Amino acid sequence: MTELFNACEYLLDRRVEAGDGDRVALVGPSGELTYGRLHERVMRLAAVLRGLGLQPEQRLVMFMADRPDFVTVYLAAMRVGAVPVPVSTMLHADGLADLLRDSRARFLAVTPEFAQTASRAAADAPELRAVLAADGATVAAGVASHDLDALVADAAPDPAVYPTTADSPAFWLYTSGTTGTAKGAMHRHGSVRVVCETYGARVLGIRREDRCLSAAKAFFAYGLGNSVLFPLAVGAASVLEPAAAKPELMAERVRAHGVTLFFAGPTFFANMLRAELPGDALAGVRLAASAGESLPAALYQRWTGRFGVDILDGIGMTEMLHIFLSNREGDVRPGTTGTAVPGYDLKILDDADDPVPDGTPGTLYVRGDSTATGYWSRYAASRQVFRGEWLRTGDTYVRDADGYYTCLGRSGDMLKASGIWVSPAEVEGRLLAHPAVAQAVVVAASDTDGLDKPVAYVVLTA
The missing domain is CATH 3.30.300.30 (ANL, C-terminal domain)
Known part of the structure; x- marks a missing residue:
């Protein structure tokens, strides 16, 4: 018999059962939320979603800022067997409407910052049945709009968990990494456990005393791991910032909340240097992580020299959920992306799909158990990227004789600027x-x- 596994149980129920109910799980604009209170809120929302008719494997698009309700909606949807779909909050109404139609979403969850855009998009999504307005958002969508806080307050906690397995669909993340056309990468419940127990545990060494802050928002695969998956998996705390990340704001949040793990990308690290923050601005941070684009050696040296915090540069993909190639604490080679994260295999192939020797550039391929099952309704694109057990990254890499990998750029036509595909x-x-x-x-x-x-x-x- 197939073993049951649900990512919500793994991230939340497991922590409460381990005695972490009184520990802080989330820090948001309105204060702290413990694991126990988060668990109760998720169970209440799960009851609400069932009552509103959200069915297993139906999609719930999340157009939400990094607030505690982002985490609540994400976990509750997976708990009832539905599929949460966090999407970029940088989308205009037409782009959001495209994703609502493509995903055939039945529900849309929105925070106040994006209510106006969501209202326009929802009017052009014929399969949408309901909007969940979080944190006091007002959405005039032409479909039923529900005050999430009011519904949750009136609901009784429902401890039931839909009987998913590790291979059941858990959530989607949209990417335009190779063609410029948005594609929904479909992830399994089991992928959450994989990234938490590989990069989270064996590279970051995340522990329950940590407090995490990510400049990358949670709708990105990178941000989702940083702000939700990794901290919850071990009973740590996540500091959520709904506003756009700015160097001064991030430094203030680090100081105010005792942040120990800081996540960003090279462009943001460069902006922190330009902001002329004091050298002790990140006092208390034990480690920083970088992804989204390659971190130049000179930028690494300048940043670590200023702030005294090491940066682990790595590469991940939406299709792989998080980082699979990274430098290590105490073993950083500036200008390289490090070595394979434990649990992942890498190879470099030429245009004829033949392996290349060390020192010869080629296209990077990765194999690991966090790989998406494919793109939603994109057969040709899936065939191009998902090659049996291997995934073609589209990045040109070279490996040196010591086994360290260096990125040389993209193999295709897309550009990456500030960690975003262009x-x-x-x-x-x-x-x-x-x-x-x-x-x-x-x-x-x-x-x-x-x-x-x-x-x-x-x-x-x-």
């Missing part, structure tokens, strides 16, 4: 829509920190 064709299309632009081309160019940024060259009509 389609040159899409940017060119927007430029060409202006009546003054006759021709446009967008390329990548390095800035003064050694980070790639999109640069546009245009020919005017007159």
Whole structure:
């Protein structure tokens, strides 16, 4: 008989059963939430979702800021066997509507910051049945809109957990990593345990005394691991910041909440240097992690020299859920992405799909148990990326004789700027829509920190 496994139970019930009910789980704008209170709130919301008719494997799109209710909705949806789909809060209404239609979402959860955009998008999503308005959001969606706080307050906790297995669909994350077209990467319940017990435990060494703060938002796979999966898996605390990450704001949150693990990307680390924060701004932080784009050696040296905190640069993908190649504490080689995270295998192949010797560039492939099962309704794209047990990253890498990997760039047409995929064709299309632009081309160019940024060259009509 297949063993039952539910990611919500793994992240939450397990902690309460271990005696962590009184420990702080989440720190948000309104204060702290213990594991016990979070558990009760999740059970109440699970009862609400069942009562509203959300069925197992139906999608619930999350258009939400990094607040405690993001975590509550994410966990409660998985608890009832449904599929939460956190999406980028940078989307405009038409982009959100596209994802609502593509996912065939029945429910949409929204926080106040994005209520207006959600209202416009929901009107163009015919399969949407209900909106959950969190933290006092007001959504005029043309479908039933429910005050999440009021519903949860009136509901009785329901301890039932839908009988999922490790291979059951748990959540989706949309990515445009290889083509510029958004694709829903479908993750299993078991993938949560995999990333927590590989990168979380064996690279970060996360422990229950830690407090985590991520500049990357939780709708990113990177941010989801940083702010939700890793801390909850061990009984640590997550500091959630709904506002856009700014260096001064992050430094203040570090100081105010005793943050010990800080997560960001190279562009944000560079911005922290430019903000001229004092050298003790990150006092108490024992480790920083970087992902989203390669961390140049010079930037690493400047940042660690200023703040005295080591950065573990790594690479992950939405399709792999989190980081699978990383430097290690006490074993950082600046300018490289380190070595394979325990539990993952890597290989570099040439254009003929043959292995290359050390020192020869090629396309990086990864194998591990956190791999998504594929892209939702994208057969051709899935075939291109998911190659049996292996996943084709699309990144060009070289491995040295000591087994350390260095990123040389992308194999395809996409650019990565500030950790976000950018389609040159899409940017060119927007430029060409202006009546003054006759021709446009967008390329990548390095800035003064050694980070790639999109640069546009245009020919005017007159």
